[in-house]
Amino acid sequence: MRKWIGACVIGTAMIVSGLSLDTWAAPAAEVAATIKKTLESRFPGAHVMEVQPSAIPGIYEVFMGDQIVYVDPSADYLLIGPLVDTQTRTNLTEARLNDLGRIDFRTLPFDRAIKVVKGNGSRKFAVFSDPDCPFCQELEKTLLSVTDVTMYVFLYPIASLHPQAPVKAHAIWCAKDRVAAWSQWMHEKKLPPATTCAGDPIDELQQLGNRLRINSTPTLFFANGRRVAGAIPEKDIERLLTNPSDTKPPADVKADTDAKAPADAKAATGTKGAADAKAAPDTKGATDAKPAPATPPK
Numbered sequence: 001m002r003k004w005i006g007a008c009v010i011g012t013a014m015i016v017s018g019l020s021l022d023t024w025a026a027p028a029a030e031v032a033a034t035i036k037k038t039l040e041s042r043f044p045g046a047h048v049m050e051v052q053p054s055a056i057p058g059i060y061e062v063f064m065g066d067q068i069v070y071v072d073p074s075a076d077y078l079l080i081g082p083l084v085d086t087q088t089r090t091n092l093t094e095a096r097l098n099d100l101g102r103i104d105f106r107t108l109p110f111d112r113a114i115k116v117v118k119g120n121g122s123r124k125f126a127v128f129s130d131p132d133c134p135f136c137q138e139l140e141k142t143l144l145s146v147t148d149v150t151m152y153v154f155l156y157p158i159a160s161l162h163p164q165a166p167v168k169a170h171a172i173w174c175a176k177d178r179v180a181a182w183s184q185w186m187h188e189k190k191l192p193p194a195t196t197c198a199g200d201p202i203d204e205l206q207q208l209g210n211r212l213r214i215n216s217t218p219t220l221f222f223a224n225g226r227r228v229a230g231a232i233p234e235k236d237i238e239r240l241l242t243n244p245s246d247t248k249p250p251a252d253v254k255a256d257t258d259a260k261a262p263a264d265a266k267a268a269t270g271t272k273g274a275a276d277a278k279a280a281p282d283t284k285g286a287t288d289a290k291p292a293p294a295t296p297p298k
Helices: 002-017 028-042 092-100 134-143 165-173 178-188 202-211 234-242
Strands: 050-053 060-063 068-071 114-118 123-129 149-155 219-222 227-229
Touching (some): 028 050, 028 060, 060 092, 092 227, 114 178, 123 234, 134 178, 134 234, 149 165, 149 202, 165 178
Antiparallel strands (some): 060 068, 114 149, 123 219, 219 227
């Protein structure tokens, strides 16, 4: 806990020390323009979509499509990682990303999804899922006890994480009974024969995912357009299905992420927030890598 706080204090002090009072007093629009220009020039290929003051005075939140970073008003210093409210243990970064990622649920191409109906099917949500994503499989197990739902599964294999996932996604989509094929693979690891078929939407869904800035699986969308990137507990699923106006972020989010920070710097893996804050996500990184053993295996 002390080390984590110490690092944040040092980083903030470094930012503050180089700023004049005139910098702090600059109009918001001027600061946003400066931040956008500086970051896009120093990180070729980066696209700054929105700049807003963060919860920390003098630090700005920068939305870059699939991630949020934090900078000082000059954008000379950049912080990468979750911003956690220590009073509520809320991951503010994740909450903002989910809010900024809202969509019009009705515009999703449902004819390109596997439609799973349980009970009366009255409550609806969609999920972009990778057949080989461990957190997608965890979500499927959680959903076993959730009923009266219609779930639209959009097959979204992330080949950079799971090279065999696209082949499995094609096989599942082209199976005679897609719902059964999806369930049998996710719960029993029984895969239908590899095949191809006309109208296979897997490649098309990759393009849709890029437009929606989906870089982790599972990514859920609820009927009110709310996005949640990651597997969440049953209580949060029920809460979001039952009360769409509830703005409280889920407490424990897990996702398989293919994320890149500015300058193609990979995000930290297997990290938790301050003092293992419950609200902070317990995420695994792009390779789901484990540390090397202390001694060579025999």
